Amino acid sequence: MRATIFSIKAAQRLDSRGKPTVQVEITTSDGTFPAIVPSGASKGDYEAIELRDKDSKAFGGNGVLEAVRNVEEVIGPAIMSKAFDLAEGMKPIDDFMVKLDGTSDKSKLGANSILAVSMACARACAAAQSVPLYEFIAREIGSKGPGYTMPVPFFNVLNGGVHSGNGMAFQEFMIAPIAAQSVTEGIQWAAEVYQELKSLIVEKFGKSAIGIGDEGGFCPPISHPSEALDLLVESFRRSGHDSHFQVGIDPASSEFFKDDKYDLGFKTQETDMRTKSGMAELYNDLIERYPIVLLEDPFAQDDWDAWVSFNETCKIELVGDDLLATNIIRIDKAAEKKACNALLLKINQIGTISEALTAAKRAYELGWSVFVSHRSGESTDSFIADLTVGIGSGHLKSGAPCRGERVVKYNRLMDIEDILKAQNIECRYPGEQFRWAGKARDSRN
Ligand code: PEP
Ligand code: MG
Numbered sequence: 001m002r003a004t005i006f007s008i009k010a011a012q013r014l015d016s017r018g019k020p021t022v023q024v025e026i027t028t029s030d031g032t033f034p035a036i037v038p039s040g041a042s043k044g045d046y047e048a049i050e051l052r053d054k055d056s057k058a059f060g061g062n063g064v065l066e067a068v069r070n071v072e073e074v075i076g077p078a079i080m081s082k083a084f085d086l087a088e089g090m091k092p093i094d095d096f097m098v099k100l101d102g103t104s105d106k107s108k109l110g111a112n113s114i115l116a117v118s119m120a121c122a123r124a125c126a127a128a129q130s131v132p133l134y135e136f137i138a139r140e141i142g143s144k145g146p147g148y149t150m151p152v153p154f155f156n157v158l159n160g161g162v163h164s165g166n167g168m169a170f171q172e173f174m175i176a177p178i179a180a181q182s183v184t185e186g187i188q189w190a191a192e193v194y195q196e197l198k199s200l201i202v203e204k205f206g207k208s209a210i211g212i213g214d215e216g217g218f219c220p221p222i223s224h225p226s227e228a229l230d231l232l233v234e235s236f237r238r239s240g241h242d243s244h245f246q247v248g249i250d251p252a253s254s255e256f257f258k259d260d261k262y263d264l265g266f267k268t269q270e271t272d273m274r275t276k277s278g279m280a281e282l283y284n285d286l287i288e289r290y291p292i293v294l295l296e297d298p299f300a301q302d303d304w305d306a307w308v309s310f311n312e313t314c315k316i317e318l319v320g321d322d323l324l325a326t327n328i329i330r331i332d333k334a335a336e337k338k339a340c341n342a343l344l345l346k347i348n349q350i351g352t353i354s355e356a357l358t359a360a361k362r363a364y365e366l367g368w369s370v371f372v373s374h375r376s377g378e379s380t381d382s383f384i385a386d387l388t389v390g391i392g393s394g395h396l397k398s399g400a401p402c403r404g405e406r407v408v409k410y411n412r413l414m415d416i417e418d419i420l421k422a423q424n425i426e427c428r429y430p431g432e433q434f435r436w437a438g439k440a441r442d443s444r445n
Helices: 065-082 091-101 111-128 133-141 183-205 225-238 276-289 304-313 328-337 353-365 383-391 404-422 431-444
Strands: 005-014 020-028 031-036 152-159 172-176 246-250 261-263 292-296 317-320 342-345 369-373 395-397
Touching: 005 065, 005 111, 020 065, 020 111, 031 111, 065 091, 065 111, 091 111, 091 353, 111 133, 111 353, 133 353, 133 383, 152 183, 152 225, 172 225, 172 292, 172 395, 183 225, 183 404, 225 246, 225 276, 261 276, 276 292, 276 304, 304 317, 304 328, 317 328, 317 369, 328 353, 342 353, 353 369, 353 383, 353 431, 369 383, 369 431, 383 395, 383 404, 395 431
Parallel strands: 152 395, 246 292, 292 317, 317 342, 342 369, 369 395
Antiparallel strands: 005 020, 020 031, 152 172, 172 246
């Protein structure tokens, strides 16, 4: 029997920053499938466009009622008129929406409208094929198994940049439990380090310093990256997890790139201008002194020369976020220039799940790794947990082990691990090999 869509409904709801976002519910013969989309703060210039109402009287001009109307009055009826067979997968539906929008950046109908429909469709298609979402995604990307690779979670436990109010220019300091034996154990260890970090911050800066930023990490009054890294190393030691963790940093440097230089003082009264080579020296010094294995957006989205030069000698994972914007044209350009060696995969940067899967596939073909990511403005939708397992990316970031919209992804990962183990399906935790998980997946194909 053909599985088709009965209705597509949309509504304006709130994200984790209290800003409006788009929710969609798709009803089929198998049930009702919801999705709710995230939104970034340190957005790149090459991302697909999310539509915001210009009505300053509602939500300060951040409403998404036009995007909601686009789903209910344009996208929904157009999809329904085609009567797609959901059992055949989601690509025909995503391709149809891309054509219906007709722009290169989804600015006509809005990436927020289109993505919400795409995510809900993925769930509806999975149900039509009677498989869990992670298995449906594995099928869509063409993974042949056997089994699944779970991700090493990278927890952003110290928030800076535009995600917090302290003086720290760098946006994210992430801890990765590489010595754990499973995702469940890794999440436990990270939660233990997080509590120890909280105690350490109280000791050093007092109780008023334990407020948290947009992604649930602490934002104590520090400004130099080595102060943040010292806090992490001390919390590993005090919680009995010395050598169990490695570290990732996302400076999100497009946010403080001005006049061809980087201003590490951009959040304070004093400027602290660094040249590109000064930034490269700073990164290399930090990499030598701390257990750093991943560096994301160390240079701005159009500072190609700095990326290329740094990548020539870079031994760790060098991830393009704003640089690539989950966009295959940017990925190919970066590959040609040899600018980085990993893709940050953010579904709302491109606007459909199928295009995100194409981007991941291209990254794997290039021999890169893929790092699945949430946004700083999130929802309680756990979609990316299934996504990272389905594509076998081997690592993901979803903020601190704190705040509902962050832990819902980590909790879903533990659910998936339990389900796979209960069914005796192979379920690998890649640990230190997180970068090469995608490669291992490909070599089995
Ligand atoms: C990031 O820069 O990787 C990030 C998650 O932040 P945002 O969602 O604000 O772009
Ligand atoms: Mg980033």
